[in-house]
Structure formats: C-alpha cells, structure tokens
Amino acid sequence: MSYHVPRGGLPPQTALTTDRARFTEAYAVIPARTLSDITASALPHWQRTRLWVLARPLSGFAETFSQYVVEVAPGGGSERPDDTPDAEAVLFVVDGSLILTVEGAEHPLTGGSYVYLPPGAGWGLRNVSDATATFHWIRKAYQRVDGVEVPEVVITRDQDVAPQPMPDTGGAWSTTRFVDPTDVRHDMHVNIVTFEPGGTIPFPETHVMEHGLYVLEGKAVYLLNQDWVEVEAGDFMWLRAFCPQACYAGGPGRFRYLLYKDVNRHPRLTV
Template sequence: MASEPAPYYYAPRGGLPGQRDLTTDRAVFTEAYAVLPRRTMTDIVTSYLPFWEDTRLWVIARPLSGFAETFSQYIVEVSPRGGSDKPELDPAAEGVVFLVEGDLTVTIEGEKHELAPGGYAFVPPGTTWAVRNTGDRAARFHWIRKAYQRVEGIEVPEAFVTNERDIEPIPMPDTDGAWTTTRFVDTSDIRHDMHVNIVNFQPGGAIPFPETHVMEHGLYVLEGKAVYLLNNDWVEVQEGDFMWLRAFCPQACYAGGPGPFRYLLYKDVNRHAALSRSFV
C-alpha cells in the first residue's frame, strides 16, 4: 500500500514587491476582524527577539487595544544552527510551536525532540526549553503564545510533542468528511485554556452558517483558497493569509478548490469570562 503524501504547508519567504507592482491588496483592519494577506509579509515588517540567534519573525497577532486580546502569534524563520536557549521570557506564557518547513530540535526540560514539518509541541508556562535549527536550510514555524489562566484545583497540562500525520482528523457531524478538524488536545481536557488545531475542508466543503461564539480566533491558511465570511463581508483568502476574528464575529466559509483548504486555528477555551482584572 502506497504511503499518503506529506501534508503541504505554505510558509512566507519575505522579499519585497517590485516598484512596478500595484499597492492595492486585500489587507484590511476593522473593529471585528483583520486580514493580513501573504503579500504583506515582506522583509521590512520582520522583527527580532532577545536571546535568539540568526532568527527573524513576522508578528501577525499581539495583544493590543482593538486587536487580539488573548494571544500573540509569530511566524518564525530560523537559519541553520540558529535558535535560542532562552526563547520565552514570560514565566506565565504557555506556547505552541507548529513547524511548517525545515528541521527543528525542541528541547523541553532537557529532553530533545526532533520536529519535521507538521511537528507540534505544547510548552506549559514556567518550562525550561530551547529551539535549534538542526538542518541545512531555514526552518519556519508558527509560535502561538498565551498567558495561561490558572485555576485552583486544576493542574497545569504537561508538555507534549506530536505530528499532524499521527492524528486522525475528526469529521464534523453530517458533513460526510468534507469538513474535519485535526485536534491536538482532547476537548474535554479542562486543563487547557487554548486550542490550536488544524481545520480541513475538501473542495466545496463549507461552514454552512454564521458561527458566532465567545472564542477569539486566529486563522493562518496553510493550504488552498476559500471565500470567508468575516462579520458582514465575504473575503477571498488563500494560503499564507492570516485572519484575526474578535469574539462573536460572525464567520463562515466555502472552500474553493481545486485542492483542500486548511488553516491553523487558535481559540481561547474552558475558562470563565473575566469580570475584573483581578480575576484571571
């Protein structure tokens, strides 16, 4: 039996549009949602971090008035032998690393894990960890960070490392497999206060109603194209685009084909709504 083909993941390369290119694009920033098309991820909008060597990144979400409230998300590009032995400076931050290109060694509490594309690592708050590009080409990965909301009597979840290819996608009810979700964390595991999953649509698959719910969303399109409903607007999106959705922003989509439409999805879950700054 032939093995299944490896999943495809889009990763930005940087560069700069030519002087003859039109400025017009699909970039939009509203009070309910934002769209950062892949064309916006150029060399001149990269950032750098303390204690990271031979590394640059695109910051595509950060806590900000009128923007993301619960998370930050980076696309990190690490050159060969680059990385960090002190990647996270915030002891309250949990994180997910999702590798889309290259090879990466993630060391968590002294234990080394070799990640290939599709590799996923969850890092709890207060964990000692390190990241190093062990390959001969650039490694590119998503790094999603959130301030973990501790609850008395609930343990902090442990670190784990896996790969998308080792997880069977779960079909959504009554969709005949046209809409599935690759879940890296059990939805009933109340220890986790964020989920970072992969949502998969076959060509023609759809979210057939305007989802409107409490979770803030970050969606990075890994593969394919679709028409996405964001609040009152239908927006064309393609692989490499990032969408941010405020809580309760209506959303739906139609996958355009000719191949699958897939995105990496962040959402905050399993916690009370904070009623004051003293309640976290």
C-alpha cells in the same frame, strides 16, 4: 502534508498597492505578501532568527494571544526563548527541521510537528541542519484555576493525528485536534481545520472564542462579520469574539488553516 512557507522578499515597484489587507473593529486580514523583509522583527536571545508578528494583545485587536511566524537560519535558535513566566506556547513547524530541548530531553521536529509547552517549561530550540526552518509560535498567558493542574508537554505531528469529521458533513469539513477538547486543563486550543472542495461552514458561527486563522493550504471565501473575503495560503485572519464567521471552500484543492481559540475558562468580568 503541504504547508505555506513565507520567504520574505519585497514586492516589485511595479506591483499594485491595492490589496486585500483589512483592519476593522471585528476582524483583520493580513495577506501573505505582507510578510516581507521590511515587516520582519527580531527577538532578544534568539540567534540567526527573524519573525513576523501576526497578532499581539492590543486595544481593538487580539486580546488573548500573540502569534508569530518564525524563520530560523542554519545554526540559529535560542536557549532562552521566552522570559515571560506565565506564557504557554504552541509551536507548529511548517518547513525544515529543528531540535527542541525541553525538560532535559531532545526532540527532532520536522514539517507537521506540533508542540504544546506549558508555562514554566524550560525549553530551547536549535536549527542544526543546513537549511532554513520555519514554525508558527502562538503564545498565551495561562489562566490558572485553583484545583486544576497545568497540562504537561505535548509533542505530536499532524501526520499522526486523524482528522475528526464534523457531524453530518461526510468528511467535507474536519478538525485535527492535538489535545483532548474535554481536558479543562487547557485554556487554548490550536487545531487544524480542513475543508475539501465544496465544504462549507453552513451558518454564521457567532460565539465567545477569539480566533486566529493562518491559511496553510488552498483558498476559500470567508465570511467575516458582514463581509465575504477571498483568502489563500499564507493569509492570516483575526476574529474578535462573537464576530460572525462562515466559509465556502471552492477548490480546486483542499483548504486548511491553523486555528487558535481561547477555551475552557470563565469570561473575565473586567476589561
């Protein structure tokens, strides 16, 4: 598996300022080069770690989730990663190796590792290798429902989960689902969507889920509301609920993105 890994740095003074960055009422595009040294952040209780915030709850922006790309240097990590009681999380490793400690057990993570952490899970993460490790961290406030149990921890790998072809596409469009989509205990899904060259979303999807899309590999032209936008590995897209979207993957290689969406809950009746 191949995943884009941001390396920071800073564009040279000779670089053009004109970019593909867009921020609208319906969608946003954060190009890969935005993840530079000057846009990185730090977190309390994390050592030798920096991160780029791709999405956060904000008026006119993401409403249901936050998403980071986190870079952990050798010897770095945290035994107290998140003090928010209702926060659930998905971790997806794109580079290097880490040791996850959760519920008293250690689990080695490498490129392609996927972890779901329910709210209240006691966990920590350490880089005990001699190379930098990078992972995506998606956080959401879990929506509890009376009579519905909280999901358990899930640890798996992209390499171990067979992509499921979308109907009538001949495998040109497929989705890697890390949890059962019919399991209503989960109120978010984080999947990987894959398009082979020439694969398309052949109609403008317009539906209730909010989306976060990080391009792991390849390039494509993506319809966002009324605009066709070129995107490539390392770009992030945020789509508001009901924002029309479609896609055309022109190649030459496959196009893959990490997809967040909120699912399996009644829409809130107040905002």
